Amino acid sequence: MRNKRGLISSLFVMLFALFFSSAIAYSASEQFKGKIYDPGMLKPVDSRTKLKAGMPAPSFTLPSLTGEMISLAHYQGKKNVVLSFVPAAWTPVCSDQWPGYNILKDVFDNNDAVLLGITVDNLPTLNAWTKEMGDLWFPVLSDFWPHGAVSKKYGVLRSSGVSERALFIVDKKGIIRYFDVHDINKRPPLEVLVRELEKLNK
Numbered sequence: 001m002r003n004k005r006g007l008i009s010s011l012f013v014m015l016f017a018l019f020f021s022s023a024i025a026y027s028a029s030e031q032f033k034g035k036i037y038d039p040g041m042l043k044p045v046d047s048r049t050k051l052k053a054g055m056p057a058p059s060f061t062l063p064s065l066t067g068e069m070i071s072l073a074h075y076q077g078k079k080n081v082v083l084s085f086v087p088a089a090w091t092p093v094c095s096d097q098w099p100g101y102n103i104l105k106d107v108f109d110n111n112d113a114v115l116l117g118i119t120v121d122n123l124p125t126l127n128a129w130t131k132e133m134g135d136l137w138f139p140v141l142s143d144f145w146p147h148g149a150v151s152k153k154y155g156v157l158r159s160s161g162v163s164e165r166a167l168f169i170v171d172k173k174g175i176i177r178y179f180d181v182h183d184i185n186k187r188p189p190l191e192v193l194v195r196e197l198e199k200l201n202k
Helices: 002-031 092-110 123-133 149-153 190-199
Strands: 061-063 069-071 080-085 113-119 140-142 165-170 176-182
Touching: 061 140, 080 092, 080 190, 092 113, 092 123, 092 165, 092 190, 123 140, 165 190, 176 190
Parallel strands: 080 113, 113 140
Antiparallel strands: 061 069, 080 165, 165 176
């Protein structure tokens, strides 16, 4: 039954992702018109992580928008964790990427997974930005101080002081099962994330 639900979820995302990504991009461009800072095209990747699939994920504790301190260790033995590092608030691709995960909530639930959004911005900035984006179902964490310390641990801190656009999937044992340090100018495809999440139960 789980495999059937996973197949349906995968098909849904693959068919819907193209439509939804364009809809999200249009919605964000309208909603943020005059507010977004567009840095233009950036060097696709500006760091090199030493982490690999099969290695333990570095531990961390970061403050969230709710005021709660959230630790990766809290989920060990309970949930698979997806870490979504994004470069900066109020930028076009980031403002499209995180709302896009709202359509994957069921996929995360079906695969015993949670999502943690991480950026080097401070909490007041994140608070204002996420309110403009609308409801996000996952915790948003600030890696502001010490500046970019967690991003640096994961090897995804760029020379400009922002993080790469990166995804790490950490299983219930705290082991990295997948990671993608993506072209900072592009949003990682939803269907790839779905596929990698479903591998955790095989």
